[in-house]
Amino acid sequence: MFEIAVIGAGVAGLTCARRLQQAGKRVVLLDKSRGLGGRLATRRLAGTHADHGVCYLQPKGDLFREWIEELVDIGILRVWSEGIHRLSADGILQPPTKFAPCYAAPMGATSIAKYLGKDLEIIGDKLITAIDPTDNGNGWRLSSSDPQWSLTAEQVVVATPPAQALAIVGETILQRRGYANDTDCFQQMSSVNFTRSIVAISVYPATQQNVAAAIPWQGIQCIDHPILAWIGLDSSKQIEPTQPVLVVQSSATFAEEHFDAPDLAVIGQKLLDVVAPLAPGLNAPALVQVHRWGYAFARNPLPDRFLTAQTPAPLYFCGDCCGGNRVESAYLSGVALANRILNLT
Numbered sequence: 001m002f003e004i005a006v007i008g009a010g011v012a013g014l015t016c017a018r019r020l021q022q023a024g025k026r027v028v029l030l031d032k033s034r035g036l037g038g039r040l041a042t043r044r045l046a047g048t049h050a051d052h053g054v055c056y057l058q059p060k061g062d063l064f065r066e067w068i069e070e071l072v073d074i075g076i077l078r079v080w081s082e083g084i085h086r087l088s089a090d091g092i093l094q095p096p097t098k099f100a101p102c103y104a105a106p107m108g109a110t111s112i113a114k115y116l117g118k119d120l121e122i123i124g125d126k127l128i129t130a131i132d133p134t135d136n137g138n139g140w141r142l143s144s145s146d147p148q149w150s151l152t153a154e155q156v157v158v159a160t161p162p163a164q165a166l167a168i169v170g171e172t173i174l175q176r177r178g179y180a181n182d183t184d185c186f187q188q189m190s191s192v193n194f195t196r197s198i199v200a201i202s203v204y205p206a207t208q209q210n211v212a213a214a215i216p217w218q219g220i221q222c223i224d225h226p227i228l229a230w231i232g233l234d235s236s237k238q239i240e241p242t243q244p245v246l247v248v249q250s251s252a253t254f255a256e257e258h259f260d261a262p263d264l265a266v267i268g269q270k271l272l273d274v275v276a277p278l279a280p281g282l283n284a285p286a287l288v289q290v291h292r293w294g295y296a297f298a299r300n301p302l303p304d305r306f307l308t309a310q311t312p313a314p315l316y317f318c319g320d321c322c323g324g325n326r327v328e329s330a331y332l333s334g335v336a337l338a339n340r341i342l343n344l345t
Helices: 011-022 064-075 110-117 162-176 181-189 208-215 252-260 264-278 327-341
Strands: 002-007 027-030 042-045 047-052 078-081 086-089 103-106 121-123 128-133 138-145 149-159 197-205 219-222 229-233 245-250 289-291 306-308 315-318
Touching: 002 011, 002 138, 011 027, 011 110, 011 149, 011 315, 011 327, 027 149, 042 197, 042 289, 047 197, 064 327, 086 138, 110 264, 128 162, 149 162, 149 327, 162 181, 162 315, 181 306, 197 252, 197 264, 229 264, 245 252, 245 264, 252 264, 264 289, 306 327, 315 327
Parallel strands: 002 027, 002 149, 027 121, 086 219, 149 315
Antiparallel strands: 042 047, 078 103, 128 138, 138 149, 197 245, 197 289, 219 229, 229 245, 306 315
């Protein structure tokens, strides 16, 4: 039996688990994927890499700024850009009007997740399908798609998108065990809606590195654009890039229209065709890969940093949709919940 099981190895789950473990709790972190980080995602391809989830980090509050400074001090993060260009809905490129440090990881965003997961007990590639109260009601038994596997914990933290969290605990809590008096917590989770995103990652020949170095922008935020949300010259995050890499994230509208398309290569090319006029050579990549995010950003984030279920054994929920919809909100959610479990707040 573990003291605490954390389901979901995104920023919120990793942050919460790390703080609990540092406080002396016996914690296990579980995730359905082999890797860590959630949308702190880096794709390795063709001798280079690209961040196809989180674009960059820019702190707004003191607590998140302190954490970023910690990551800068140990060499995981560095200042990538002092300002982000903007692309209007009608395709007009505008230079930055606001300047503040934007941070990125030269070795890829997953290096942040690996740092958070250092020294944690982690079980990856494990899809948790249900949690049930133990016979004495003082803990939880976690089950997975493997019928021969189970795990027991006194407390459970679910740090996944609400739809996935409800798929794990909804039947157990609301139906099989009759905890119907806790509908408020689960109604809040079921009310959260997410946008989708389609991401095209394009790698260009090394011979075009000089051309890429002359591009006047590193990142472009697309404002109310019907097709695009973000354009990043991702190779510029690297200390000594060997070849240009571009990451293009679609708008929510475009993703809804094309999310289930049978040929993702065609969809990726549609995104690149729109970007091509912004710099020479962008319409002729050597390699293109496409990724889909089903839970990109919460449209209607919850007001609280975490939720507590009214169950006999402690059960909590946290994530980037708690108090916001970005990496900073995920980090603060994990911190707040860890403090609550440790009775620090």
